[in-house]
Amino acid sequence: MRQPLHERIRSDFEARILSGELAPGDRLPIEQELMQHYGCARMTVNKALSALLSAGLIDRRKRAGTFVARPRMHSMVLDVPDLPSQIRERGQAYAYEPIGHRLRPPAPGRDEEVQLADDGDLFELEGLHLADGIPLALEYRLISVLAVPDIGDATDIEAISPGSWLLKHVPWTEAETRISALEATTEEARLLRIPQRSACLCVERRTWRSSDRITYVRQLFVGNSYDLVARFGATR
Amino acid sequence: MRQPLHERIRSDFEARILSGELAPGDRLPIEQELMQHYGCARMTVNKALSALLSAGLIDRRKRAGTFVARPRMHSMVLDVPDLPSQIRERGQAYAYEPIGHRLRPPAPGRDEEVQLADDGDLFELEGLHLADGIPLALEYRLISVLAVPDIGDATDIEAISPGSWLLKHVPWTEAETRISALEATTEEARLLRIPQRSACLCVERRTWRSSDRITYVRQLFVGNSYDLVARFGATR
DNA sequence: CAGTGGTCTAGACCACTGA
């Protein structure tokens, strides 16, 4: 069995939908008809259609049947960059250069910090990501001490970069990334060794584990030396 | 049956993996054991584990068993912006202001254009996306005439914005988006009505249908008035 | 070569919902 039958059924309909032969709103055969057409059991047909359903290509309604889904707002997969491995993949040497860190309470006025701290303290870190000794990104990070109690004992966090340390030690379930372009301030430009007001890519990320907030990070990338890439591809 | 059994099994293990109770590399019970534990048939267990497999939380190897997957490079879902609807959702009036369009052959030296054209011509479009009459983005687009033969008759393409027109008329299967920050040139700044060398968010996208290239687009967003947002969430 | 997962069968009962 080179190609499982359920996979063949799935890709048959995927092709017919993507080619436009089956247009949005068109009705697909019912499971009984597909069983006869492919000469198989209902579970096999059902497995194929379940895959199309979770890929968003079809809608299924009891009693009504199965229909080609209306074209939705498409979405793509954005890789969350782990800078150390990304830089090493480019054949460059990675280094994290700490600028400073401290333990402090959240600033009373700042909702962002108060929510993150959740009655505990915040661990604040700032540092540079270097590729072959040249600054690539300036990182400012806040970590909730209640959510990550090990943080106090983590003597290695600045040795391997805070992001990699967290990824390795703290599982997360939800995250939001916000991407924008802005001009570097005088201080940011000095640290990144670029001209003042240079265009930078700003990546902000908030991370949760269930409903607990874990960390906030803001990474400022030198504009002409870093791209984010997102891809959309047919399933499998 | 409020919650299907396969869904309960799936979420049980999802929770145990995300909480860290089951660490990467740990072995899960074999299907026979899970059948006994949950008192169900093997297909039910299999459906739950298949969902965890496609979510990337586990690895399965014949003869060896089922294991918690090593934490992978996480990825997030980036919504591909349909500017007209996005702007209207913000309660602003959307308008597309054409700057120009023409039919031309690909420039011989430019691989990008030659590949996109594929022995045909290119339809080139430039225009502004306006929110409440203020320029939000400058768009430069190339469309393969062979891939989209209807383009010649499309008198409405500039009325509803080229991106929306394509989304509606041409199904696509693959796309790549590249995001960077750069400084507006003199001409770009003039069209966007911003100071020269202002920071802009540059979004480039290449789109395919199967192996045919459909379009290349470059959108330059005014830096301080547009953010891209990507999200990662637990499945379902 | 034996344990494990991959796939499939031929049924079943039920929930939902639109004709």
Add this chain to the structure above:
DNA sequence: CAGTGGTCTAGACCACTGA
């Protein structure tokens, strides 16, 4: 109320691969 999909059962044969 009848058609459709959602879920589940209790088996089966096989492919793969690591002990």
